Amino acid sequence: MSGCPTRTPSVPGPVTPEALRATLGAFASGVVIVTAQGPDGPIGFTCQSFSSLSLDPPLVSFSPSRSSSSWPRIRAVGRFCVNVLAADQEQHSAGFARSGADKFAGVSWAPAPSGAPVLDGVGAWIDCTLWNEYDGGDHTIVAARVEALGADPQRLPLLFFRGGYHLTPREDA
Template structure:
């Protein structure tokens, strides 16, 4: 039986197979938000992100990846701060709207500023994590962003809700 290393050397990994296999890994869904500096003034910006994870307790760091083709991340990155909004299953429509390019994603969306960065904390989220950008590294067709956690909390009125999950190319709710 070939080892994974010898299989990798024999031929490149098929992108469809890569997507299929990794689609069997369940991930939580977040919306990364920030406040874009620019004319006519500060404006909220955000995008849906399922590639988020905690990284370190000491110092407190989180990480996410964003496509290099993203139109939203270049609007947030220069500010040096962002907020991770942990989505509840009831926020699937919001999640879908933040995944679309070009739309006014914040139209009709209730939010409040995170305490340190001022990045949007979206109403109805399970929790939020207010961060500064610690580092950004290239990773293939994505950027790997490391964030230093400056503040975080759960939302008491929402914490009993179920998280929004992504599994096998579809949004899911946890099985009871």
């Protein structure tokens, strides 16, 4: 078959969390920050499990960890914004991945139509309402209805690949 690897895959062994992480790390993903405006102020967390789900109705999905302390607070609001990070926003990814800190300290943002924070300089934003949730093992699979959105075509995405951040091919050239 044309384009198939010429080497034989290794003999399968047990699927350990380490083996799964190492193998799936070969798939590059973007990085998003999910935000909401809670009763006590803005809430947010970093997530790299994000994707388009449906065009009709317009749905996206993401998968927060079951151990997330931010997702239950955002779920309670029911409206949130997915911020697609741009290539120069690695510091936001790290900052919003922390627990117990003021994640919005020094971060500029404006409200989306829902009131959820749209972080300044993101490549795109998707304002959503909670559609449904599904069991995803140690994560929750969230389906969200897209209510409003916008993108800056000049901003390149922040990519996560094999355990680290990488430049997009256009930046590498």
